[in-house]
Amino acid sequence: MPDLFKSLFTGGMYSFFQRKYTLVDMTGKVAIITGGTSGLGKQSSLALAKMGCHVFIGARNKDKALAVVQEIKQETGNDNIEVLEMQLDDLSSVKQAANTFKSKGLHLDILMNNAGGCGAGGKTKDGFQTAFQVNYLSHFLLTELLLPVLNNGRVINVSAWGHKLQNKIDWNRVRQDDEDGVNERALDNYADTKLCQVLHTRKLSQLHKNINSYSCHPATDVWRNVYAPIKNMMTPFFTSEKDGSNCQVWLAIAPELKNESGEYYFNLAKDTPNPLVNDQAVVDEYYEKSREFVAPFLDQ
Numbered sequence: 385m386p387d388l389f390k391s392l393f394t395g396g397m398y399s400f401f402q403r404k405y406t407l408v409d410m411t412g413k414v415a416i417i418t419g420g421t422s423g424l425g426k427q428s429s430l431a432l433a434k435m436g437c438h439v440f441i442g443a444r445n446k447d448k449a450l451a452v453v454q455e456i457k458q459e460t461g462n463d464n465i466e467v468l469e470m471q472l473d474d475l476s477s478v479k480q481a482a483n484t485f486k487s488k489g490l491h492l493d494i495l496m497n498n499a500g501g502c503g504a505g506g507k508t509k510d511g512f513q514t515a516f517q518v519n520y521l522s523h524f525l526l527t528e529l530l531l532p533v534l535n536n537g538r539v540i541n542v543s544a545w546g547h548k549l550q551n552k553i554d555w556n557r558v559r560q561d562d563e564d565g566v567n568e569r570a571l572d573n574y575a576d577t578k579l580c581q582v583l584h585t586r587k588l589s590q591l592h593k594n595i596n597s598y599s600c601h602p603a604t605d606v607w608r609n610v611y612a613p614i615k616n617m618m619t620p621f622f623t624s625e626k627d628g629s630n631c632q633v634w635l636a637i638a639p640e641l642k643n644e645s646g647e648y649y650f651n652l653a654k655d656t657p658n659p660l661v662n663d664q665a666v667v668d669e670y671y672e673k674s675r676e677f678v679a680p681f682l683d684q
């Protein structure tokens with residue numbers, strides 16, 4: 385099936401084609417899920433909590449996150465749900481979050497780099513295009529800082545089909561601001577971030593044989609913001625946020641994936657990523673740039 389068609393069609397009508405994962409007992413396992421306060425991250429947190437996992441909800445808004453923690457505790461009976469505060473548009477906050485987690489003396493089994501979205505404009509105080517930093521660069525830093533506690537763990541980078549729209553990364557664009565406050569490059573910015581996540585996944589698999597890294601396109605709930613009466617009428621056919629999170633949850637738990645790493649998935653199956661992922665020069669350049677960008681925040 386052609387990629388664009390596959391993405392749009394299954395995004396809307398995915399419930400017909402939905403693959404489901406088999407539940408796994410995750411008692412004793414520890415996960416950090418960024419963006420766990422809403423959408424796919426919240427559903428992933430709930431799913432892992434139901435399987436007994438100790439879940440840290442990475443969140444910028446503590447009050448919102450505490451409400452989600454309460455909701456998940458009540459629904460699952462799992463009391464091991466906590467908030468890990470982090471502002472993903474601030475690299476020092478990411479470093480602080482990593483230190484806070486490491487100070488607990490826990491092993492990390494799952495790092496789900498999920499937070500983000502399309503459209504964020506402007507520049508962060510660290511000097512990066514906001515979406516680039518929130519969706520990707522902060523997650524790169526978080527992963528680097530948590531590597532010491534991730535032995536035998538899994539990193540899941542929640543990317544998107546849109547990563548295939550780029551045929552190169554424009555390193556000037558990731559530093560650009562929007563002169564008039566309107567992000568006219570939103571789609572390009574988004575595709576940059578999603579491509580970086582897939583490259584990150586590949587590079588991790590090359591550098592760290594003790595970690596399994598996966599990226600995915602979640603089943604897209606593209607309809608959730610449409611005019612309510614239409615949405616309500618069509619809801620039975622559309623992908624719910626819960627179903628939308630299936631692929632990333634499966635990547636976090638599935639025993640059958642333990643010998644795979646560095647790959648890209650869609651609908652609980654391996655899928656073809658942007659061909660740039662197979663160009664070692666691109667993978668290496670991307671990694672060097674990312675390390676350079678976060679250098680002041682890396683542990684020495």
Ligand SMILES: NC(=O)c1ccc[n+]([C@@H]2O[C@H](COP(=O)([O-])OP(=O)(O)OC[C@H]3O[C@@H](n4cnc5c(N)ncnc54)[C@H](OP(=O)(O)O)[C@@H]3O)[C@@H](O)[C@H]2O)c1
Pocket residue numbers: 418419420421422423424425442443444445448470471472473498499500501502518519542543544545601602603604605606628
């Ligand atoms: N759903 C889709 O259609 C779809 C399709 C393909 C890929 N994806 C990818 O899936 C991931 C989740 O998407 P979603 O649709 O579930 O998004 P969402 O419902 O909009 O949730 C985004 C999450 O990211 C958090 N976040 C945003 N900016 C942040 C910041 N500066 N610091 C800390 N946290 C921040 C939000 O926190 P608040 O709750 O505080 O706002 C929220 O928890 C994204 O990476 C997206 O690109 C989604």
